[in-house]
Amino acid sequence: MNDDVRNIVLGVVAAGISAALGWIARTYLWRRKLRRKQAFFGLPDNSESLLVVNRGAAGPEFAVMRFDVFALLELAALIKDCNAHAQILPHDTARQGFGERTEFCVGGPASNRRMAAHLSSLLPGVRVNVDAEPSPDRGSFLVGSERYRVEAGKEEYALLARLTAERSQHTRPVFLFCGQTSITNQATTRYLARHHERLTRKYGNNSFVLLLKVINSQAYGPDVVEMVADVTRAAQTPLPAAATAAPRNSHRAS
Numbered sequence: 001m002n003d004d005v006r007n008i009v010l011g012v013v014a015a016g017i018s019a020a021l022g023w024i025a026r027t028y029l030w031r032r033k034l035r036r037k038q039a040f041f042g043l044p045d046n047s048e049s050l051l052v053v054n055r056g057a058a059g060p061e062f063a064v065m066r067f068d069v070f071a072l073l074e075l076a077a078l079i080k081d082c083n084a085h086a087q088i089l090p091h092d093t094a095r096q097g098f099g100e101r102t103e104f105c106v107g108g109p110a111s112n113r114r115m116a117a118h119l120s121s122l123l124p125g126v127r128v129n130v131d132a133e134p135s136p137d138r139g140s141f142l143v144g145s146e147r148y149r150v151e152a153g154k155e156e157y158a159l160l161a162r163l164t165a166e167r168s169q170h171t172r173p174v175f176l177f178c179g180q181t182s183i184t185n186q187a188t189t190r191y192l193a194r195h196h197e198r199l200t201r202k203y204g205n206n207s208f209v210l211l212l213k214v215i216n217s218q219a220y221g222p223d224v225v226e227m228v229a230d231v232t233r234a235a236q237t238p239l240p241a242a243a244t245a246a247p248r249n250s251h252r253a254s
Helices: 003-041 066-081 113-122 182-203 232-236
Strands: 048-053 085-090 102-106 126-128 141-143 146-148 155-163 174-179 208-215 225-230 249-251
Touching: 003 066, 003 182, 048 066, 066 085, 066 102, 066 182, 102 113, 102 182, 113 155, 113 174, 141 155, 155 182, 174 182, 182 208, 182 225, 208 232
Parallel strands: 048 085, 048 102, 102 174, 146 249
Antiparallel strands: 126 141, 141 146, 155 174, 155 208, 208 225
């Protein structure tokens, strides 16, 4: 074997080794990223999860608002990326505890009994006005001492929460997507899909509650969302009796 042939062979071998090492490194990084995502969502390979959806105010028995359907599609893509499976349940048929399977609960308490139960038991510092009669506070959020009113199509709020049951042998999280309107439900699921890596770095697998604001949805749909505050402590602290009647501050679109 002359020098030229030997150099060619060594070059091919070196290129093969470099390609193999590159493939191994990329595979390792991809798997590590996947495991972090699975841990955050509580969705190991081939695990089962629940998608609990509210029902529309009118229409057939199992009617879901258009934007809530879009929210379910956002979540279904996340679940599929984790190599997991989902079961869709209407809110009034999901009569079971939580923590055994990851749960994604979509819709406000006015149209989702499951959400109302979660807010009552897990977030005692949150009140949502579900009065049927028109009023300035209709649909508003009370979080601690702060009230957040809705101005449909202009400024709307939503809560995004990742919660785990304390003192339980089951540790799978429940994710809450509680918006003041159906489009804010979709905006909240899209926010989670876009920012779950940042949320993982910040919170790990711990519980959190974020207050989001959807801006000018009548023009921008569910795409323009900003985080108002981390309200975890306020949301998990029971409200004093007088707080629901006389909140200290109110927030409303100008």
